[in-house]
Amino acid sequence: MVRDVRMRGFAERADVAEVEAFLAEQVRALGAEKVGLLECTGRVLAEGVSSRVDVPGFPRSAMDGYALRGEESFGASEYAPISFELIGTALPGDAFAGSVGKNQAVRIMTGAPIPEGADAVVMAEVCTEPTGGRHVEVSDAVPPQKNIGSVGEDIRRGDAVLAVGRRVRPQDAALLSSIGRPDVACVARPRVRLVITGNELLPAGSHPSGVQIVDSNSVMLRGLVARDGGALLPFEILPDIPGRIKEAMADPEADVVLVSGGSSVGQEDHAPRLLGELGSLDYHGISMRPSSPTGVGRIGSRFVFLLPGNPVSCLAAYEFFAGPTIRQLGGRTRAWPHPKVMLPLARKISSAIGRTDYVRVAIEEGRAYPLATSGASILSSTVRAQGAVIVARGHEGMAEGEEVEILLYDEEPEPSSPGTGAGKAGGPVPPDSGAKG
């Protein structure tokens, strides 16, 4: 029985920066997989893409108008239009079959191939067809090559068009389409296994009842993993049975295992021991608030994160350690995935030297209101907050009025429907209860 020893707490806590550096050093982007053109937007390229074709592959008209020999239009004006014989039409995808000869013109639409013999396009706005389609009168001169898109004007064969590591935008996918790519090599999406344990947990969608609570961490983690480009493996809540937890943690399908619950040093906290048996528990106990019981380890090439069961701790531990790992595995940067803003603090934040604090803040009228710095079980605080301030280990806190960097929780600093009614951001802050997590 190691029970009472194991309940004694952490012998030594690692520094946040040390654990971050360890992960940044250990993580390598996953291998490549072929991704279809219609699925590649948002993915990260595992290959540099060069074009094997010219775009366009033929000279095309940049205007609606008339294709002719430019020098034959010289001298044309509104007062002295020049008449050309109209010998046909060129449409996109439907070339004019013949050749344009002296004093001849072909009606042409934007994107249509330039007919043989023609070297310029006169825009429709300066032309009329007075004879019902047999002639065109041109009232402005165009130099040769005017309004013609040349072969390869967009992309030339051999051009490097997209670099390895690029996160594909909608227009990048369009470009891949235009050069004839049916698919492209992308960094594989990290497969993430959620291991949620707890006999007290009811599955999401249940009604809380008696001493049972509804699993909320898997719901939150699901959204965070999707945001960070991970692919979730099938999920079910596990009972606090070591064998079941061990089997789930050892899942060979996973690149990342997120264990929530059972990560501390209490009686039912099996996960740290099991991780040590399966691989390495590289860090357990981190000098931060909340989330101090967080564990980080590896099983072969897999990364395992022991996230505290308290929801705020779970969120903070995910954002510090698991999120950057998933992004990096998927070829993205470790950086915070939402905007950051600098705003003055409406109230001071107290911290302690040697500890990193993750402080939720609400933003009102351009000022940041720190919410309770403790209360790791208070999920609603992360709903009231618009973001978080990190107090680094070297600081005792931050003063009222100090400009602080806020990691926003989404794209908009001040949503049109500000926050929730669950509590006013400027309202009373519960005293530090020293709660676990």
Next chain:
Amino acid sequence: MVRDVRMRGFAERADVAEVEAFLAEQVRALGAEKVGLLECTGRVLAEGVSSRVDVPGFPRSAMDGYALRGEESFGASEYAPISFELIGTALPGDAFAGSVGKNQAVRIMTGAPIPEGADAVVMAEVCTEPTGGRHVEVSDAVPPQKNIGSVGEDIRRGDAVLAVGRRVRPQDAALLSSIGRPDVACVARPRVRLVITGNELLPAGSHPSGVQIVDSNSVMLRGLVARDGGALLPFEILPDIPGRIKEAMADPEADVVLVSGGSSVGQEDHAPRLLGELGSLDYHGISMRPSSPTGVGRIGSRFVFLLPGNPVSCLAAYEFFAGPTIRQLGGRTRAWPHPKVMLPLARKISSAIGRTDYVRVAIEEGRAYPLATSGASILSSTVRAQGAVIVARGHEGMAEGEEVEILLYDEEPEPSSPGTGAGKAGGPVPPDSGAKG
């Protein structure tokens, strides 16, 4: 035959701001639909959510430790520990069945229900079990209520927890789970029909061949619509046959119809006439570059956008008019969905009074390099660019060194793999060719 008349160009061009104001005024958020808890992250709430339960619904331990009567611990210290009879264990989801009496204690884990009779929890770190589990020695005093999470400390029954219009974050979904919601009413996703026409187009994934080019606009629009929260209806490229185009534009399933190609005033440009027949062509021809042939109209409650076929014009017209409409229909703000940055211009931008310009810019070393302001057919310019600068109609241009606002194309101003090899941002800029679009 109206052919030569219709090729004459636009009689009058509307102002960008006027069209934007028209749309902002006309668009209403769609109705609500029930969305399952696991699908609601990123969606917009159509209901304000109040909790029908207390969270937690029972007093719970905030620590691993021992539940007892706090006043009985008074006077305990490292030198004079107080011994309590250990009568059982309380685990999360597994309450201790009895009652804690005088000089008794119950081993308790974080999240477990506080047993009857106890009113405080002593943390495990200041306790030992010297007699193999029959007693616990407590070496620190705790006041009553210490380390106890009270009923409703996170959320109280009746609390308004999420406001209507809120875009659901991962932690919001977690909160919905914790209060027992299996689903929530969200604004419906706008259903978007793409109508891509052109006899010259091969489907995405094809190899370009002869005078045929590969459809890239649908690939780009697909990504943009997904970004803006729209749901794409089934899609196929249509031939330039008015009956087929008309039928597709009239699709009663759609909330938004995006027509690409056939939107100008040329011979094969059926879309504007068809839109006028089916509903209203509210605007056709907009004073902007690129994208001047853009059309905007309605069929019943549906919004129809005639996007130019040239890819840059298609992108700009989407971003100015269609994107904000889709976001607003889905309950989101019309605002640009990516970050904006202020940077100095590395080269001047020339524009014209009365016209709004959409200028792609590449960012290098903290300065914005305008790429060609024309070249609406040059898709690769939108790939080289990191964002766009809007030159409003009242300006003739912007000077070198002027600080300009850049609408970034994605979340990172300067990607780690900077741009592409398709062309140097600071390289030569093709002269304004006056190309259509």
